[in-house]
Amino acid sequence: xxxxxxxQASVDGKEILRGINLEVKAGEVHAIMGPxxxxxxxxxxxxxxxxxxxxxxxxVNFDGKDLLDLEPxxxxxxxxxxxFQYPIAIPGVSIANFIKTAVNEKRKYHGMEDVKxxxxxxxxxxxxxxxxxxxxxLGRSLNEGFSGGEKKRxxxxxxxxxEPKLSILDETDSGLDIDALKIVANGVNKLKSDKxxxxxxxxxxxxxxHIVPDFVHVLLDGKIVKSGDKNLALELEEKGYDWIKxxxxxxx
Amino acid sequence: MNVETAFDLKDKLLEDFxxxxxxxxxxxxxxxxxxxxxxxxxxxxxxxxxKKHEEWKxxxxxxxxxxxxxxxTSDLLLDSLSxxxxxxxxxxxxxxxxxxxxxLVFINGEWSSxxxxxxxxxxxxxxxxxxxxxxxxxxxxxxxxxxxxxxxNTFAAMNSSFAKDGLFxxxxxxxxxxxxxLCLYLNDTSKGNQLSINRNLILxxxxxxxxxxxxxxxxxxxxxxxxxxxxEVLVGKNAKIDHYKLQLENDKAYQxxxxxxxxxxxxxxxxxxxxxxxxxxxxxxxxxxxxxHCDSFLNGIYLSDGTQLFDNHSLVDHAVPNCMSDExxxxxxxxxxxxxxxxxxxxxxxxxxxxxxxxxKNVLVSDNASINTKPQLEIFADDVxxxxxxTTGQMDDEALFYMQARGIGKETARKIxxxxxxxxxxxxxxxxxxxxxxxxxxxxKIETL
Numbered sequence: 001x002x003x004x005x006x007x008q009a010s011v012d013g014k015e016i017l018r019g020i021n022l023e024v025k026a027g028e029v030h031a032i033m034g035p036x037x038x039x040x041x042x043x044x045x046x047x048x049x050x051x052x053x054x055x056x057x058x059x060v061n062f063d064g065k066d067l068l069d070l071e072p073x074x075x076x077x078x079x080x081x082x083x084f085q086y087p088i089a090i091p092g093v094s095i096a097n098f099i100k101t102a103v104n105e106k107r108k109y110h111g112m113e114d115v116k117x118x119x120x121x122x123x124x125x126x127x128x129x130x131x132x133x134x135x136x137x138l139g140r141s142l143n144e145g146f147s148g149g150e151k152k153r154x155x156x157x158x159x160x161x162x163e164p165k166l167s168i169l170d171e172t173d174s175g176l177d178i179d180a181l182k183i184v185a186n187g188v189n190k191l192k193s194d195k196x197x198x199x200x201x202x203x204x205x206x207x208x209x210h211i212v213p214d215f216v217h218v219l220l221d222g223k224i225v226k227s228g229d230k231n232l233a234l235e236l237e238e239k240g241y242d243w244i245k246x247x248x249x250x251x252x
Numbered sequence: 253m254n255v256e257t258a259f260d261l262k263d264k265l266l267e268d269f270x271x272x273x274x275x276x277x278x279x280x281x282x283x284x285x286x287x288x289x290x291x292x293x294x295x296x297x298x299x300x301x302x303k304k305h306e307e308w309k310x311x312x313x314x315x316x317x318x319x320x321x322x323x324x325t326s327d328l329l330l331d332s333l334s335x336x337x338x339x340x341x342x343x344x345x346x347x348x349x350x351x352x353x354x355x356l357v358f359i360n361g362e363w364s365s366x367x368x369x370x371x372x373x374x375x376x377x378x379x380x381x382x383x384x385x386x387x388x389x390x391x392x393x394x395x396x397x398x399x400x401x402x403x404x405n406t407f408a409a410m411n412s413s414f415a416k417d418g419l420f421x422x423x424x425x426x427x428x429x430x431x432x433x434l435c436l437y438l439n440d441t442s443k444g445n446q447l448s449i450n451r452n453l454i455l456x457x458x459x460x461x462x463x464x465x466x467x468x469x470x471x472x473x474x475x476x477x478x479x480x481x482x483x484e485v486l487v488g489k490n491a492k493i494d495h496y497k498l499q500l501e502n503d504k505a506y507q508x509x510x511x512x513x514x515x516x517x518x519x520x521x522x523x524x525x526x527x528x529x530x531x532x533x534x535x536x537x538x539x540x541x542x543x544x545h546c547d548s549f550l551n552g553i554y555l556s557d558g559t560q561l562f563d564n565h566s567l568v569d570h571a572v573p574n575c576m577s578d579e580x581x582x583x584x585x586x587x588x589x590x591x592x593x594x595x596x597x598x599x600x601x602x603x604x605x606x607x608x609x610x611x612x613k614n615v616l617v618s619d620n621a622s623i624n625t626k627p628q629l630e631i632f633a634d635d636v637x638x639x640x641x642x643t644t645g646q647m648d649d650e651a652l653f654y655m656q657a658r659g660i661g662k663e664t665a666r667k668i669x670x671x672x673x674x675x676x677x678x679x680x681x682x683x684x685x686x687x688x689x690x691x692x693x694x695x696x697k698i699e700t701l
Contacts, residue, residue, distance in 0.1 A: 048657050051649075076659035090652040091681075092672030100657040101668065109659070158658060 001028050001197050002067070002166055007058035008222075009046045018043045019058065019223035024166065027194040031208055031233060032201045034219035035241045040201045041085060043219070044170040048082040049075050057249075063165065076102075077109040079165030083155040083172050089143040095154065096138040099124065099161050106162060127160040131187040148175030149183075156187040168197045171209040183211030205237035218244055261317040262300060262406075266292075268323065269413055283393045284385055290414030291556035298406040309532055309626045310592045311563045321447035321478045323414065324360055336447045341367060341525045346436050346467055353434035354378055357578055361438055361448035362417050364530065371431065375424035378433060381451055391422060396453055400483040400512040407508040411482040415451035418483075421470070423460040425488075432463040432683070433590070439505065441475035452483040458516075462492035463494040465686060470502040475620075479507040488520040489543065495523040496686050500693070501530035503558060510536045515575075517543030524681050526690050527562045528697050534563040540604075541575040551680050553690075555697045556589035556621070561614040563592035568604040579610040582677050584670055585621035586701035593642070596628040603633045610640040615673055617647060617666075617701050649682035672697050674681070 005022040016039045025135045034040050038202050039159055046053045047060065047073030060067040067075060090098070115123075128135065133153055143151050159167055164185055169188065188198065188211050200211055208216075208230065216232040217224045220241070225248055226232065236244075269292050275401070279285050288644055300317045301308035356378070357367035363380035370378050377388065385392055396415075401602055402408035419435050439448055456462055470477055479501065493513075501507060507530050513521050527533050538546050554562040564565040568577045583591045591614045614623045647666060655665035681687050 013363075052651055071662070072653060072656035073661050073665075076657055082657050084654065088648075089670060090651055090654075090669065092675035093668060096654075096670075098658070101664070102655075102660055105661060106659045106665065154343045195262065241325050 001063060003061045005054065005061075005216055007043075007046070007060060007061050008129065009053045011042070011053050015056070016053075017046065017223050018218065020222070020224060022103045022217065022224060024197045024199060026165075029192070029200060029213045031213035031216045032199060032219055032224075033203070033205075033216060033233060033236055036203070038219045039222040040203075040219055041127045041170055042199055044082055044168050044199075047075075047080065047168060048072060049109055054140060068071065073105065074109070076164075078160070081159050081162055081164035081167045083152075083159060083169045085171040087151045087155055088141050089141070089146070091141050091144045093142045094139055096124070099144050099158055102158065104226060105162055124157075124161060127128060128156060130190055131157055132183050133157060136158045140197055149177070149180030150179065150185050152176060153187070156191075157182055160191055162171065163196075165196050169198060169200045171201060171203065173202055173204065181207065182210060204246075205233045208233045220244060222250065259320055261319065261321065262295075264320060265410060266296060269295075272414070275416040276293040276653055284389075284396065287397045288413050288415060291397070291409050294408065295409035295413050298404070298409055299685070300406050307565065307594070311531070311532070311561060313506075316478060318533070319445055319476055319478075321445045321476070323447040323449060323540050324362060329653070341438065341691070343367060343436065343469065345607040346438075346469055347434070347675060347696050348465075348685045350688070351432060351465070351683075352669065353432040353686035354415055355434045355436065355631065356380070356419055357436045357438065358447055358450055359438050359471075361437075361450050362617065366424045373429070376425035376429055377420065377422040379420050380417055381415070381420045381453060382417040382452075388420065391455065392420075394455070395455060395484070395486060397484075399486060399514045400482055400510060400538075401539075405510070406480060407480055408510050409452045411449055411451060411480045414449045416449070418451040418453070420453050421462070421464070423457060423462050423491075424454045425457040426459040427457075429463070430459040432465055435464070435466045437466065437468045437479065437481065439470045439477035439479065441470065441474065441477050441499065441504070442472055445476045445478070445513065447478045447480070449533045450479070450481045452481075454483065454485040456487050456493055458484070459490045460488065461492040463683065465496040465498070465683070467500075468501050468507060470505050473502050473504050475504065477501065478503045479505065481507065481509045483511045483525040485511070485513045486521065487513060487515045487521055489516045490518045491516075492520045493522070494682050495521065496681070496683065497523070498690065499525070499527040499530055499533050501533075503529070503531045503560070505530045506532045510533050510538070512538045512540070513548070514540045515548065518545040519543065520547045522549045522680075522682065523551070525550075525564065527552075527556075527564075528693050530560065530562075532561045535565065537564070539568045539577065540571060541577070542571050544574045546575040548561040548575070548577040549680065550577070550579040550581075551677050552579075552582040552693070553674055553677050554581070554591060554675070555694065556583070556591060557587040557697075557700055558586050558589060559587065560589040560594070562589075565592075565596075566636065567595045567596045567598065568609060570599045570606045572599070572602060573604045573606065575603070576607040577609070577626075580677055580680065581612045583612075583614045583623065583675065584617060584698075584701060585623055586617045588618070588620035589622035590621070591625075593623065593625040594628065595626075595640070596630070597638060597640070599629075599633050599636050599638065601632040604635045606633060606638070608636070608638040612642045613673075614644040615647065615670065616644065617670070663686070667698050670701065671695070689699075
């Protein structure tokens with residue numbers, strides 16, 4: 001589905017990603033772990049097309065398309081979804097209107113007509129019950145005055161409505177208590193199919209108790225330095241990142 | 253090269269007044285005309301403000317004062333009649349859908365009876381000021397010119413010296429007007445540069461309620477127009493007014509607008525100023541709270557582009573204790589347009605327990621647009637709660653990216669953000685037909701920004 005090769009990116013002239021290689025196939029869940037400042041969120045932003053980052057080398061192939069060549073909105077319409085670590089509040093725009101606009105922009109891109117109001121309402125209510133979200137949510141202004149848990153559930157609701165091929169969850173567990181975390185993880189698991197894939201970016205192992213990855217990668221200084229299965233996450237939880245740093249030094 | 257003496261609008265207007273004065277026969281000794289004469293004397297002493305004037309620092313009106321404008325200064329009632337013979341103007345574009353209102357149409361500052369449609373309900377007097385001067389002389393003599401001060405205000409003195417027509421509205425005690433009053437001020441510049449002077453007197457007695465909508469438009473763009481609009485409003489005890497001013501003139505139009513509200517005890521005023529077009533618009537919105545427990549809400553929206561300049565000056569004078577004022581203005585500026593916001597809150601020594609809020613927020617959508625915003629608090633009482641804030645920013649890139657990441661195109665995202673920015677003020681407006689009408693105009697304006 002997505003093949004990242006030797007991806008390098010910098011911000012304000014400072015190199016953050018120093019050659020990332022990663023392939024994710026349909027039906028897979030990949031976790032990317034790493035200490036603060038290792039480049040995890042940068043990778044998510046670069047894939048979503050944030051302008052602040054300059055891609056200095058490498059390529060990203062997404063379902064046969066050169067992802068880096070697409071505008072951020074077209075990446076989304078092609079099926080890339082980034083769940084933000086810090087979702088933005090937009091006062092005066094209701095969740096219902098926002099999601100409807102997003103759904104219709106995607107449909108237009110694919111040559112489809114606008115979704116019917118009744119179909120949209122039916123669909124969003126289904127997804128909301130799946131994610132245990134109250135109906136009152138729809139009329140509220142986007143992320144305005146939301147708790148951490150509400151913001152993250154709102155992200156997953158948008159994901160459910162846009163039905164992406166590839167979801168990138170950037171520190172989705174941050175700011176969540178264990179109950180909210182379970183609800184969000186449950187939602188992600190329910191949306192999982194053999195046609196879509198996820199990249200779960202996280203600092204801690206605890207999210208991976210609920211969203212079980214097929215692969216775990218360790219990002220250090222802008223490079224994936226170690227890959228394994230879910231047991232690697234447990235090992236990191238227990239031992240921290242220092243032993244990997246030592247390993248890297250020894251290799252150097 | 254031809255060297256010409258620069259044209260001076262003031263000289264021309266003084267000439268106009270002389271002619272106007274001379275042609276009035278029976279009226280020349282009336283109390284009303286005496287007030288006009290005093291105003292003209294004051295006008296003679298004043299000069300049109302330049303940028304050296306503190307209150308006009310950012311608003312250059314040279315383009316106005318160097319142009320010649322003609323006004324209709326002939327006999328008022330006759331003109332009103334001749335207007336009724338005019339070709340019928342299609343008013344559809346100026347009538348908000350779903351608004352069932354009494355409509356008063358003023359063309360170049362004169363009432364047009366044939367375009368107006370006023371129902372006559374008990375306890376309510378709605379008519380042309382020109383007619384009221386003859387028919388409601390006592391009320392006019394008592395109230396006209398009493399509330400809006402023209403000292404050190406050239407435009408107000410000018411308006412007061414030529415005042416002859418506009419809206420006269422009197423709502424008697426405990427009357428609630430079922431129908432809103434819609435005033436349409438239409439400029440017709442087909443014959444040359446046109447000066448339109450509108451003078452309104454609104455008296456709302458104790459416990460009465462009324463909704464007033466004012467709309468400013470140009471019928472054509474052959475020549476330049478200058479509108480000088482002055483409104484005095486006396487809000488009686490416990491009375492309620494819901495007021496809208498929609499400034500929608502064209503890019504050959506200049507407008508000066510002065511509105512003075514005087515509120516008596518426990519009265520409530522909502523006033524909403526929406527400025528979406530016109531080349532130069534200057535608003536002076538003044539409130540005097542002279543009775544306790546008054547509420548005043550001042551909402552404003554301005555969207556400018558091209559070389560437009562929209563200047564909103566306001567003064568809320570808290571003269572007595574226990575009143576609340578809440579001012580909320582938002583603007584979007586594009587092109588090389590300019591905005592000015594100057595909000596003065598005056599809390600006098602006696603005005604304890606005053607609550608006064610003020611907020612002005614702006615978004616600049618082009619590098620050449622600018623805004624000068626200045627909150628001005630003068631507080632002489634010690635037990636008060638006053639807050640004010642002004643912000644000016646660019647488009648929020650983080651919010652844009654967030655929307656793009658959801659598949660919403662950058663242009664669409666931009667428009668959604670601008671709409672929602674203005675939406676916060678729209679939410680404070682009460683009239684559904686006006687909100688719908690204004691939303692549509694805002695939508696169209698945002699397309700151009």
